[in-house]
Amino acid sequence: MTRSRASYRTIRDEISRRIASRVWLPGALIPGEEALAGEFGAARATVNRALRELAEQGLVERRRKAGTRVALHPVREARFAIPLVRHEVEAAGQVYGYRFLSSVVVGAKGQVAERLGLADGARLRHVQALHLAGSAPFQFEDRYIILDTVPAAQDADFSAIGPNEWLVETAPFTHAEFSFFADAAGKEAQHLGIAPGAPVFVGERITWLAERPITLVRMVHPSRYRMVTRL
Amino acid sequence: MTRSRASYRTIRDEISRRIASRVWLPGALIPGEEALAGEFGAARATVNRALRELAEQGLVERRRKAGTRVALHPVREARFAIPLVRHEVEAAGQVYGYRFLSSVVVGAKGQVAERLGLADGARLRHVQALHLAGSAPFQFEDRYIILDTVPAAQDADFSAIGPNEWLVETAPFTHAEFSFFADAAGKEAQHLGIAPGAPVFVGERITWLAERPITLVRMVHPSRYRMVTRL
DNA sequence: TGACACAATATGTCTATACATAATAGCGTA
DNA sequence: TACGCTATTATGTATAGACATATTGTGTCA
Numbered sequence: 001m002t003r004s005r006a007s008y009r010t011i012r013d014e015i016s017r018r019i020a021s022r023v024w025l026p027g028a029l030i031p032g033e034e035a036l037a038g039e040f041g042a043a044r045a046t047v048n049r050a051l052r053e054l055a056e057q058g059l060v061e062r063r064r065k066a067g068t069r070v071a072l073h074p075v076r077e078a079r080f081a082i083p084l085v086r087h088e089v090e091a092a093g094q095v096y097g098y099r100f101l102s103s104v105v106v107g108a109k110g111q112v113a114e115r116l117g118l119a120d121g122a123r124l125r126h127v128q129a130l131h132l133a134g135s136a137p138f139q140f141e142d143r144y145i146i147l148d149t150v151p152a153a154q155d156a157d158f159s160a161i162g163p164n165e166w167l168v169e170t171a172p173f174t175h176a177e178f179s180f181f182a183d184a185a186g187k188e189a190q191h192l193g194i195a196p197g198a199p200v201f202v203g204e205r206i207t208w209l210a211e212r213p214i215t216l217v218r219m220v221h222p223s224r225y226r227m228v229t230r231l
Numbered sequence: 232m233t234r235s236r237a238s239y240r241t242i243r244d245e246i247s248r249r250i251a252s253r254v255w256l257p258g259a260l261i262p263g264e265e266a267l268a269g270e271f272g273a274a275r276a277t278v279n280r281a282l283r284e285l286a287e288q289g290l291v292e293r294r295r296k297a298g299t300r301v302a303l304h305p306v307r308e309a310r311f312a313i314p315l316v317r318h319e320v321e322a323a324g325q326v327y328g329y330r331f332l333s334s335v336v337v338g339a340k341g342q343v344a345e346r347l348g349l350a351d352g353a354r355l356r357h358v359q360a361l362h363l364a365g366s367a368p369f370q371f372e373d374r375y376i377i378l379d380t381v382p383a384a385q386d387a388d389f390s391a392i393g394p395n396e397w398l399v400e401t402a403p404f405t406h407a408e409f410s411f412f413a414d415a416a417g418k419e420a421q422h423l424g425i426a427p428g429a430p431v432f433v434g435e436r437i438t439w440l441a442e443r444p445i446t447l448v449r450m451v452h453p454s455r456y457r458m459v460t461r462l
Numbered sequence: 463t464g465a466c467a468c469a470a471t472a473t474g475t476c477t478a479t480a481c482a483t484a485a486t487a488g489c490g491t492a
Numbered sequence: 493t494a495c496g497c498t499a500t501t502a503t504g505t506a507t508a509g510a511c512a513t514a515t516t517g518t519g520t521c522a
Contacts, residue, residue: 007505020405020440032472043507048473064473065515073315073399078409079308081289087304168304172251178309179459182413182432182452199430199454201413209251221413223430228410238475263502274477279503295484295503 011040012050019059019070027072030060057231080229082178082205084165085141085219089133097132100159101191105147112144116206116213123147125154127163130191138225140188143217150214164217171214173207180204180227188220199223242271243281250290250301258303261291311460313409313436315396316372316450320364328363331390332422336378343375347437347444354378356385358394361422369456371419374448381445395448402445404438411435411458419451430454 015036018024030036033051037044051068054060058076062068089096108122118124124144131139143163145153150171158166180203189196201221207214246267249255261267264282268275282299285291289307293299320327339353349355355375362370374394376384381402389397411434420427432452438445 016405020403022403026400026403034472043509044473045475045508046506048475049505051473062473063515064513065471065517067472073318074403075312075314075318076407077310077312078407079310081306081308083306084304087306165304169257172253172257172305174247174251175461176307176309177459177461179457180411180432181457182430182454184430184454199413199415201411223413223415226410226412228408230408231406265502274479275503276478276505277476279505280475282503293503294486296486296501297484298502 008042008046008049008053011036011042011047012053014040015050015054016059024070026070026074029067029069032067076231078229078231080227084168085131085139085162086165089131089138092133094133097135098160098162099130099132101128101130103127103158105154108144112216116144116146116216118146118213127158129158129162131162137192137222140191140220141217142188142220143215145215146213149209149212163215167215171209173214174210175208177206178203183220185220192220192222194222201225201227203227239273239277239280239284242267242273242278243284245271246281246285247290255301257301257305260298260300263298307462309460309462311458315399316362316370316393317396320362320369323364325364328366329391329393330361330363332359332361334358334389336385339375343447347375347377347447349377349444358389360389360393362393368423368453371422371451372448373419373451374446376446377444380440380443394446398446402440404445405441406439408437409434414451416451423451423453425453432456432458434458 015030024030031039033044033047036047036051040047051060051062055062055068058074059071060068061071083091086096086098104126106124106126107120108116108118108124109120112124113120113122125147127141127143127145129141129143130137131141141162141164145163145167147154150167152170153163153167156163156166180201183200183202184197185192185194185200186196188200189198192200194200200223203219203221204217205219206216246261255261262270264275264278267278271278282291282293286293286299289305290302291299292302314322317327317329335357337355337357338351339347339349339355340351343355344351344353356378358372358374358376360372360374361368362372372393372395376394376398378385381398383401384394384398387394387397411432414431414433415428416423416425416431417427419431420429423431425431431454434450434452435448436450437447
């Protein structure tokens with residue numbers, strides 16, 4: 001009976017349900033893997049996988065010897081996919097457009113040098129481009145590429161393919177830092193077709209290849225943009 | 232030899248390294264689990280776990296029978312922790328302050344009713360509050376709680392403890408939708424101590440308990456706020 | 463009483479094996 | 493050639509058993 005195919009999914013969802021329905025209260029210790037394995041008629045490894053996923057979701061906290069307890073303040077995390085702009089636009093059912101604006105090689109200085117941990121004067125390629133959804137501006141891209149780390153970027157042609165797309169295929173990264181915030185539109189206002197000072201949604205990203213910075217990019221969206229995720 | 236303690240971490244990191252160093256190029260098929268198990272002197276299950284994690288990170292794509300290949304456009308995902316405001320402020324080393332602003336029970340209507348999938352007139356408790364970091368406004372919270380789903384919220388006292396904190400301990404959620412965007416400050420400007428129309432960073436969240444909406448909240452931050460994550 | 467060592471314990475990980483399942487590739491037939 | 497069935501194959505999941513490791517709690521000794 002209940003040849004219930006006690007898969008780790010079943011177990012995970014059932015435990016999740018018990019937490020949601022307050023059978024197991026926040027902070028409470030839940031039965032050990034062995035006990036649950038008994039209850040569900042599964043192997044401990046199966047229960048382990050179920051609990052491990054719940055812990056990743058932040059629904060429970062696990063500690064050796066201490067056991068598993070329902071998270072008191074479920075510090076859950078939202079996950080946002082970071083796709084290519086092109087894919088993002090196309091996924092919304094619109095036609096992607098790309099407009100190259102400018103490119104120049106400069107020496108690192110000031111805030112940019114500091115944020116990248118570079119000595120003043122390190123050579124950077126500074127690229128600006130505009131991404132369109134249909135005929136409407138979608139994202140203004142303002143990017144610095146560290147030529148020491150990615151020498152090939154020196155001569156890359158960004159007039160047809162965006163530097164982002166070029167980079168993901170050419171220079172994989174190992175670490176990254178993302179930050180998102182609201183700002184008032186500055187010089188990019190004209191490219192985005194909005195008034196100077198209008199609110200914009202800014203995403204900044206720095207990527208590294210094992211301690212060496214690859215690129216710093218500032219992606220500016222008009223305020224109609226929404227970054228959405230579900231869980 | 233290489234009694235190398237071939238843990239799944241070791242394997243995962245080594246594969247990750249090979250991808251980063253372009254030993255295995257984007258789009259390329261990498262050896263099967265069996266082969267890798269052989270190479271690393273591990274069981275297939277161990278290799279499986281390593282690859283499964285890499286797939287979750289978006290670094291590789293796996294399909295039955297087709298095998299595992301290096302993601303062409305690594306659609307990686309950034310994960311943002313969604314902590315309690317209080318913890319967020321305290322983690323920044325500042326003193327958390329809370330100011331209750333208003334609370335009223337209203338009937339659902341218009342956009343709010345629509346977004347929550349509620350019939351017009353469903354009873355909601357509408358709460359407004361301000362969260363402070365030190366003496367500076369940190370977040371303006373504008374929340375609707377669906378009383379059908381959380382009857383206890385009818386009489387809860389939000390003058391000392393914020394509705395967010397009350398909810399996470401009282402009404403765990405099973406699903407959620409997050410969205411983030413930039414906007415121009417409206418009526419909340421005065422509470423945040425900024426000029427009307429100044430850019431603000433807005434986080435909206437809807438949570439559900441198994442198809443039943445719990446709450447809709449709009450969290451408004453002054454533009455100095457940054458949402459940051461690393462990976 | 464306090465500090466420290468140690469045993470007990472729950473989770474963490476690995477192995478070997480088996481069967482399940484999705485998806486491809488190839489074969490045979492119309 | 494086109495279509496559809498089938499065998500094959502790589503991943504997906506489950507199992508029992510074992511050992512590893514972190515952490516708690518206890519007991520001992522100063």
